[in-house]
Amino acid sequence: MNSTQLRLFVAIPLSIEIQSKIESICSALKKQSPNQKWARSEGLHITLKFLGACDPALIDKQINPGLSTLFSQHKKFKLKIESMGAFPNETKPRILWVSVCDEQKLLTPLVKKLETFFEPLGFKKELHDYNPHVTITRIKNKLPPSCLEAFASFKSEFFGELFVEKICLYQSESAPGGSLYKIIADYPLGN
DSSP states (O other): OOOOEEEEEEEOOOOOOHHHHHHHHHHHHHHOOSOOOOOOGGGGGGEEEEEEEOOHHIIIIHHHHHHHHHHTTTTOEEEEEEEEESSOOSOOOOOEEEEEEEETTHHHHHHHHHHHHHHGTTTOOOSSSSOEEEEEEEOOOOOOHHHHHHHHHHHTTTEEEEEOOEEEEEEEEOOOOOOEEEEEEEEEOOO
């Protein structure tokens, strides 16, 4: 990535209420593993498509008009934010996450439309199946047993329902305390 390019992704922002609930659990887990970088509440989101390095000129010329059209044709919907898990597994986790329940089965077709939109623009198509989640930490070193025990106690937590009315284009910037995410465009969903 050169200095003029932006690191971008398309995602669904979480409500302040859901952010708060996740933040309180992250705070409890942080007490057990203070050296781990935990997600900041204002940066919590559900990633739909990671773009990576992007020429800023492409945003105004193709990305904004294309996503505005794509999302205006997609109706608003609800998601349940509930339970917690780990990739690849809970015995040796690399990522801890909060689950997103898509009872209406609208996310996977939407992600496929995003893949179809972005591929001709030169962005790599995802090779794995889409698994909606909210990442709360990427694990660099082994977590202490006390943190894994605390994590297990929150596994069946219910964080709330999210009414999705818009989808956003985010910019990711590296910072000493972890990545910072800034919304650079948002796209309202249709009725």
